[in-house]
Amino acid sequence: MNGIFITFEGPDGSGKTTQLKKLGEELKKLGHDVLVTREPGGTAISDQIRSIILDPVNEEMVDQAEVLLYAASRAQHVHQLILPALEAGRIVLCDRFIDASVAYQAYGLGLDVDKVKAISQYASSGLEATRTYILDVPVEVSLARLHHRASGSGANAQQLDRIEQKHVDYHSRVREGFHQIAADHPDRVKVINANRSEEEIATEIWSNCNRLLEEHFSL
Template sequence: MSGIFITFEGPDGAGKTTQLRRLAEELKKLGHDVLVTREPGGTAISDKIRSLILDPEHEEMVDQAEVLLYAASRAQHVHELILPALAADRIVLCDRFIDASIAYQAYGLGVDVNMVRVISHFASSGLQATRTYILDVPVEVSLARLHHRASGAVANAQQLDRIEQKNIHYHSRVRDGFHQIAIEHAERVRVIDANRIEDEITADIVADCNRLLKEHIS
């Protein structure tokens, strides 16, 4: 059995991080060797780049710089962490990957989609996910969750980052981008209705992942 690369995507506030962790727990219970990681980030260098990208003070960041910073973080992440884990037959669960660049930089910012694809392909040396779960919620729900998280009404409240602070029109374009990705890559992508209770969402993801593992082993 070779390694399996599973990514989680979706609008900010969709709950992808929670569902990724839940899947990781289920897989570990079954005895699988699981690596949990995220983008941007995952390595020391990538985390430093993450801080540059998401810092709300960097309002002057131009679109081209954002695209290239994400790619730089991804290149280090893929070659230092993800590829070695896959070579060791581990299951890698990644919170965002290339689909996020397509949705956020191409659809959200309006950068040429083919340019984003070429840069991302170069950064990742052509690595693609085996399965991608796009957790989908209406934009209004997404933004409401973000602002609730940042309001101090929940534990460990945190300031909205530079991307999360963008307006509703931007976030609508991002969601449209994820829908288009799902259409173009139906063989890989599963869209999950994330506007439900967490246990129902987890059950759908775990069931699909179990089928994926059986196909991969066979």
């Protein structure tokens, strides 16, 4: 595959989606062929599974079902959309990937890390990101941002989904999970302090990504 696979991770409310879009716009300005996508979702089937996972109505969902639903969404997403794009030499920017499953289902829910990884790797046929940006903010900051978003008026209000509604202790474990992932994969993962202005964050990400592009295209 000649493409580059870049993923964005971080706690809910970290601003990762905003930064992913900013990077995508910059890359397109330079003439790169960019695919911007997300998990869970990205395809019609994956989006249907996303609605089941995140719907607050599904309070009775057991942890194992959550893991397998994420994996099912990922399998469809990877094989229908991401792999063909990478094989065509495109740059793929994905909002969450396997690291999210490890942080949220393994560390957050307390499930076996190796089992969650194995399920995710089977679903993705072993696909790994070239570079991962973990946008890091304190838990109290991320939760405050989520609740501020939910308290907006009219069309700006966004109801907290089933995952976002979980207890603060859960979100703390998720953040710890992301830090452990970064420690385990220092060559792939770049932790970004996201408790700063959007411009400062975007500048740091672009600087790092630009070096990645130079290395990739010099091969």
